[in-house]
Amino acid sequence: MNIDSIQKVYFVGIGGIGMSALARFFNERGAEVKGYDRTETELTNSLKSEGIKIHFEDNIDALDKDVQLVVYTPAIPANHKELNWYRDNNYPVYKRSDVLQWITESMFAITVAGTHGKTTISTMIAHILRDTGFGCNAFLGGISANYEKNYWGSENKVAVIEADEYDRSFLKLKPDVAVLTAMDADHLDIYGDLETMEEAFIQYTKNIKADGSLWAKHGLKHGSRLQAKNKFTYSLQNDAATAYASEIRLNKGGYIFNVTGDEWKIEDVHLNIGGMHNVENVTVAIAVAKQMEIDADLIKQAVSNFKGVKRRFEYIIKDEKRVFIDDYAHHPEELAALIKSAKALFPNKRCVVAFQPHLFSRTRDFAEGFAHSLDMADEVLLLDIYPARELPMEGISIRTITERMANPNHTVLSKEGLVEYAAVAPIELLITAGAGDIDKLVQPMKEAILNR
Incomplete structure (x- = not known):
């Protein structure tokens, strides 16, 4: 489906963190956006203040029958009345991951996957691209503390997307630049065992576009099976990686450090949030920004301005x-x-x-x-x-x-x-x-x- 042609869209489960980002995407582009969610929250109130109509009762009489697209989340139960009515009446009904796939196919896509760190890293990359003036469309799994949102748009046809492994939805994405942070066991209710989950992450790298790049954490299991035309690694301090941090010093609840890449180095980077893992997270965010040919001084300034993600340290x-x-x-x-x-x-x-x-x-x-x-x-x-x-x-x-x-x-x-x-x-x-x-x-x- 051509996302540019969609003028009326309905979301079943609009209050989810990923669903709300998509709702904001269509709303900002001038589409009429409506939706259902089970409970009223701070996030649904924000969506309503932006002009999106939301109701909180699973009621066929309350849904919009004049829509071009219905988007739902896998968290919606199988007996949901509204969702089943749309299906029974042959409306175009798609998962959130399908819509994200269309976006990755229509833009230069940077996707971040892995069992840890994906929300923070995708927010860091999106913030750097925004703060430096490069511009991007950000679809995040958390609320950016800088902008108090999980989505922002740009005329630059670049998308930064958090790639969620739950329900295998990330396997629909077609990234130009993919990040892979970890492949630890999780969501075993979906995958059954660790080996099946690891195979899914390997498949994620196979979906990278023909001339695309992969940034994988250095030392990941199955590293040789990860696929991309251009393969790079990142690490907290291991200088065998393509990009790594060094000379890390504590600084008022944050850190000062250097980041070294392939033929480049940025010294005295200031990260003003806690968590040594966040030094590693921002290392790959900086590496991706350098790959986008953004000026090192602008990157350094953007990192110092980064306030973090709500509920991440x-x-x-x-x-x-x-x-x-x-x-x-x-x-x-x-x-x-x-x-x-x-x-x-x-x-x-x-x-x-x-x-x-x-x-x-x-x-x-x-x-x-x-x-x-x-x-x-x-x-x-x-x-x-x-x-x-x-x-x-x-x-x-x-x-x-x-x-x-x-x-x-x-x-x-x-x-x-x-x-x-x-x-x-x-x-x-x-x-x-x-x-x-x-x-x-x-x-x-x-x-x-x-x-x-």
Whole structure:
């Protein structure tokens, strides 16, 4: 389908982070955009303020019958009335990933895939292209702290897209420049096992356009099977990679470092967000920007202006006495990187981690890893599992993690109990983590801490 010809589009599940970016794309291009979502959120309110009509009841009488395109998310249940009505009446119904495929086919596409870091890296690349004046159309899986949005447009026909491996949707994309960050086990409810998931990431690289490029993290498993005409690697500090960082120094909760590439070097780069993994993330973002032939001084300035992504090592409170960080981490490797980086930045502060597991299946599959990562904290506060799209699983609960923990200093709390903890306990370094609804507790916890 020609995206330029679409003037009326309806979204089933418009409030999702990826769906809302597409809704904004069509809305900004002058199309009439309407949609359904289950619940009203801050994001749906933002969409409504931009002129997009949204309702919150699955009701055939409320849908728009005069549309050229219906877009839905895989998270929509099979018995959804509106979606089935469109299908039964032969409307053009497509997944979000299909629309992203059309965009990659019609623009110069930079896509970022991998089990960790893809939201941050895609936001970093998109920010650098925007801040330097190069311009891009950004389709992000998180809210950029610089622009308070997950989408922005440009007359330059360049797209930066977060490539989501859930439901294999990223295999429809046709990138000119592809980034691959990691191939750790995740979404085993979809893939079944690690080997099947790894094959999907290998296939992702096979979809790169004929003259395209791949930037893969140095040392990735199956590196020799990853395919692209131009293959490059990036690393935190390994100088065997095509691009790497060096001389990393701590600087007020951020970092100063050099980035070296193939026949280029940018010295004294300032990254003003925390997390050593973010130094590695911005290294590949800088490498992609250099490949786009953007001036090194403009890149350096853009990186210093980067404020991060909401819920990715986001500083909620940071002063001399206490630090409060919120993060989306919902995989053992992400949780370990988060805790390790925070403790390295603030080595003299007692580290308390509040974690909410996401999905019963992920808890079952990675309980051992979660326990090991959480053991790194001085104290652990745990919320019950956030089920999202799943029904409870017999024998799987928060105890599945606590029984495997070596650190005895852990407590299971209610959501109200976590806010009460923030109000009375001494706070030096507090981290909230998880992909469920723990983020809704961040503001009450912040207020509780500040109002003591």
